[in-house]
Amino acid sequence: MMAQYLQIKAAHEGALLFYRMGDFYEMFFEDAVAAAEALDIALTKRGKHDGEDIPMCGVPVHAAEGYLLTLIRKGFRVAVCEQMESPAEAKKRGYKAIVKRDVVRLVTPGTLTEDSLLEARRHNYLAAFAEVRDSCALAWVDISTGAFHVMPLPSVRLGPELARLSPSELIVSEAKESELYELVSEFGIALTGLARSAFDSTSAEKRICDLFGIATLDAFGSFERAEVSAMGALISYLEITQKGKLPLLRPPQKESEARTVQIDAATRRNLELTHALGGGRAGSLLGLMDRTCTAVGARLLERRISSPSRVLDIINDRLDAVSFGFENMRLTRDLRETLRKIPDLDRALSRLSLDRGGPRDLAAIRNGLAEAERLAELLGPQDLTQLLSDAVSDLGGHTPLIDLLDQALVAEPPLLARDGGFVAPGYDAELDEARTLRDEGRGVIAGMQQQFVSDTGISSLKIKHNNVLGYFIETTATHAEKMLSAPFSETFIHRQTTANQVRFTTVELSELETKILNAGNHALEIEKRLYERLKTAILESATDIGQTSAAIAEIDLALSLADLATAENWVRPKVDQSRAFHIEGGRHPVVERALAQQSGDPFIANDCDLSAESDAANIWLLTGPNMAGKSTFLRQNALIALMAQMGSFVPASKAHIGIVSQLFSRVGASDDLARGRSTFMVEMVETAAILNQADDRALVILDEIGRGTATYDGLSIAWATLEHLHDVNKSRALFATHYHEMTALAGKLDGVDNATVAVKEWEGEVIFLHEVRKGAADRSYGVQVAQLAGLPDSVIARARVVLDALEKGEREGGATQKTMIDDLPLFSAVPAPPPPVQKTSQVEEELALIIPDELSPREALDLIYKLKEAAKS
Ligand SMILES: Nc1ncnc2c1ncn2[C@@H]1O[C@H](COP(=O)(O)OP(=O)(O)OP(=O)(O)O)[C@@H](O)[C@H]1O
Incomplete structure (x- = not known):
């Protein structure tokens, strides 16, 4: 057995080998040591190898998913090695034959499909980056949903794209592995190197054509060599990890950087689009905006927030759909009730296609498609917008499949096909008979006993069962003679005589016995056969089901955004090709929600107008005290632009936005010690990226540039940066600073205006009004804020x-x-006041004297009154 283990292990270097032995996955040698530590399970030993103990640990098969998840999260890959035959089958080949085993799957972060290993509301992307001569491309799939995309991508843009997609795993050619290691690990992505041959674009083309059963790639559009290479590498990796069983992928969709707002990694982080700075979803824009009812809708929302569009028609189509929901709130509520009942069709389909599904996936498809028809019924009679009516036309057409599944399945099937019990009674006559035999076997036997009693006239005749004989007929020895002579001897076959009893069987009884014993297995086999048939019926409609699922996601997202806009009092933005940026009564959605939850204080709405003439800049230079709300104001305007272009209403009373092509933000300071960069260095690298890339359609927010160095250096850098933004980049921008000297620039540069966040001073203290007004601040009130901070x-x-x-x-x-x-x-x-002495209050003194156990209830009550009085004085 060890020889077999070592041979399989040698073929899967770099992965922990889950070696199936009966009800356990066992690990040996260094795998066992690593897994025992990572999983916090006992490390034992088994036998010897080269004279040394073999370390071993194991996990039960039924609980393996949880352990797999922990291992994958900790950066391991796992090769799952199954028994390919039963021990009995192995024995047939010889007494000492070892059960055949093989790796059926390599589990890696990018190739998960089980619900328990995935986040329902997030995509799990596997990406591949390829370089062919001078051009590069990125392809990515989510095998749990079938989504498949590709785009040409210069290597300098890899970082921003990885930040946008946040894949779990990136495949590159081995030669590039070390070069990309630093960049990729920064995003917490697992990096996998593949041999160059996996990236060969000629064989890649064949691989793609074979997968989709097409003759030429032209069927899907035209692709650059690098794109073909990246897609081919993905497929070849799936072949390796899924051991030839390929997931159901949709035809590759070509994406283009030119169609979405460009947002770099730092800007995404700063604006907390999908992750809050603390790391989680809560506190991010995504966390705030997610009111979707379905997992497909939630995943679409994340994609939209990560990739707002810059194609006007697309944006307006999306906004029209949200407006429809907004104007028909009652219908929206009904539709959302229906949406809530829809399971994750994409993931169920993917599991079925990879043979990792079960009866619940069949039921998920049945329920999901039935609810989709209900959605179509509700929406059908309405005067719909383009996007919604396109979606509605993709919802239906599944009646035959729904009917089939309805008839075939019980209402709530079990998780595993293995145990049976999911096919509805009345669907298959053979199955019903098998189940009747199995369940009512005793009843059938009892009926037979009745018959024998009346045939023989022996009222004490019994049918019994034991493990040696199985079912048998038993009479007392007194009836032996009668039973052993004609005519009964023709029917009753003698099996055994004991001291007091004689035992028989009949052809009928042994047939029934075989039937009963086999009935259970037979029922299971029939159910498995039916399962395969139903699965095939579903997979034959996979493309249509996929479209229905995409339509559900669109409808869910539009209605959830309408619901959000109603609840939060947001408005539809006007988006056009102008260079306007005019927000009235704008709010920061996340800060507003946080204030409402924490203190109940209202958020002060503010206007912002950066509307620029064609090819000119318009920049607001924002000065104001610390803590006044400058960063909040900057961020809220960037977020409003982004939300408008993803197709959502916005937190403002009015918004007019000329399409923004790039969004840049440099807000707050953070060290990047891991990469050996100081706070100031990070700030300068990010500023350089903005000044080198921003164009006249960019929206730039810069917060306190230069504050990380000496005052005059900082001021000079901030000054020159603002001039460059104005003269060269010609962007629309918000620039917050504590360098009040810079307010002079407003007089010198046409497109620069001063704005300030107002505060009131009262009895030496500052009161923050959070109101943004035209004009410049005179001071920073830093000392007052420091005092507030304690x-x-x-x-x-x-x-x-x-x-x-x-x-x-x-x-x-x-x-x-x-x-x-x-x-x-x-x-x-200025003599320093002595450090404040902690004074003990009268209440505290009295409290210290109390011995609670010695107080009667009455005394305790009196004491509470007394303490309350003392606290008042
Ligand atoms: N418009 C607003 N209405 C109500 N509260 C606000 C508003 N803007 C900001 N705040 C509150 O003020 C706090 C400080 O805001 P912010 O961080 O934007 O100030 P800042 O001017 O950038 O400060 P600093 O210069 O110290 O970085 C926020 O956390 C929020 O609670």
Whole structure:
């Protein structure tokens, strides 16, 4: 057996081998050591190899999925090796024959299909990046849904695309593995190197044609060599991991960077589009916007947020659909009730195609398609928008399949086909008979016993069962003679005589016995056969079911956005080809929700107008105190543009947006120590990317550029950056800064306006109004904010003295500033107040004296009144 293990293991280097032995997957040698640690399970040993103990650990087959998930999350790949025959079959080949085993599947992060291993509301992409001569391409699939896409992609754009798609695994040629390692690991993606041959574009073309059963790739459009190579590599990897059983993929859809808003990785992170800075979905725009009722709808929402469109017709079609839902809220509610009942058709289909499905997947298809027809009935009579009417026409046409599944399946089938019990009674006569025999076997036997009693006249005759004889007829020895002579001896065949009993069988009884014993197995076999038949019927309609599923996703998304817009009081934006950017009463959706939940404070809505003449810039230079709401304002405007272009209503009272082609944001500072970059370096790298790429259709938000270095260096960089954005990039931009000197630029550059976030000063404290107004701020109120944050009073007092001195110095001219600093009163000038002594209150003192166990209920109540009084004074 070890020889077999080692041979299989050698063919699957780099993966943990789950070696099936009966009801367990066992692991040996270093696999066992690694898995035991990763799974926190016991490490034992079994036998010896080369004189050494063999380390071993195992997981039960029925619980294997959970362990698989942990291993995959921890970065392992797992080769699942099954027994290909039963031990009895092996024995037939010889007493010492080893059960045949083979790897049936290689489980990797990008090739998961089980519900328990996947997030229902997120795609799980496997991507491949290929380079052919000077051109490159990226292809990606989600084998759990069949989605398949490809696009040409210059290698410099790989990072942003990986950030957009966030695949679980990326395949590259072995030669590129080390070059891309750093980039890919930054996104937490598993990197897999494949031999160059997997990327060969000539054999790739054949592989794609074979998969889809087409003669030439032209059937799907025209593709560059690099695209073909990337798609071919994906398919060849699927062949390796799925051991030849290929998932049901849709024909590859060609995507183009030119059709979606370009958003780089840093901007995605900063704007917290699909993940909050803390890492999770909660707190992100996606988390806030997701009101979808179906998993397919949720996945579509994530795709839309990650890839807002810049094609006007597409945007308006989507907005029309949301408007329909918005204007027909009652119908929307009814439709959403129906949508909630629709299971994940795509994932059920994919499991069925890979033979990893079960009866519940059959039922999921039946229920989903039936509800889709219901949706079509509700929507059919309406005056629909283009997108919705296209979707509705893809919902129906499944009646024969639904009828078939309806008749064939019970209402709530079990998970596994193995145990049977999913085919409805009355569907198959043979199955019904087999089940009757199995379930009512005792009843049938009892009937037979009755018959024998009346035939023989022996009232004590019984039919019994034991493990040696099976079913037998038993009479007391007194009737032996009668039974053993004609005419009964012709029917009753003697089996055994004991001290007091004689036992017989009959042809009829042994036939019935065989039938009963086999009935269970027979019923299971029939059910398995029917399962295969139903599965085939479904897979034959896979393309249509896929289309229905896509239509469900579109309808769900449009209605969920309508529901959201109604609940959150959002409006339909006007989107056109102009260079307008005019928002009235704009809000930051996530901050607004957080305020409502935490403090109940209202969010202050603000206007923003960056509308620019053709080929000119329009930039707002935003100054204002710390904590006033500058970053929030910047982000909310970027988010509003993005939401409008993904086809959603927006958090504003009015919005007019001329198509934005690129969105850039440089907000907040973060170190990138892992890549050896300081805060300031990261800031400069990101700013450089913006200045090198932004065009006159870009929307740029820059927050406190230059703050990570010395004041004058920072100011100079910020100044020059703003000028470049204005003169060269000509973008629409929002620029927040604490360098008040920069407000002078508004007078010099046509397209620059000053804006500020208002605060009120009251009794030495700042009150944040969060109102954005035209004009410049005079100061930053940093010291007041520091005081709010709880800096020790001594530090605040000292900071005020230093600030006064510095400001005085500045008023009197920069040259004298050094003298002013030298002249700063030393600490002795402002005696530091003694550190505050923690005073114990009267209530606390009294509390300390209480011995609770010695109090009667009455005394305890009196004490509470007393303490409450004391607390008031
Ligand atoms: N329009 C608004 N209405 C209500 N509250 C707001 C608004 N804008 C911001 N806030 C609140 O003020 C807090 C600070 O906002 P923000 O971080 O945008 O300030 P900032 O001016 O960028 O500060 P800093 O200059 O210190 O980075 C937010 O967390 C939010 O709670």
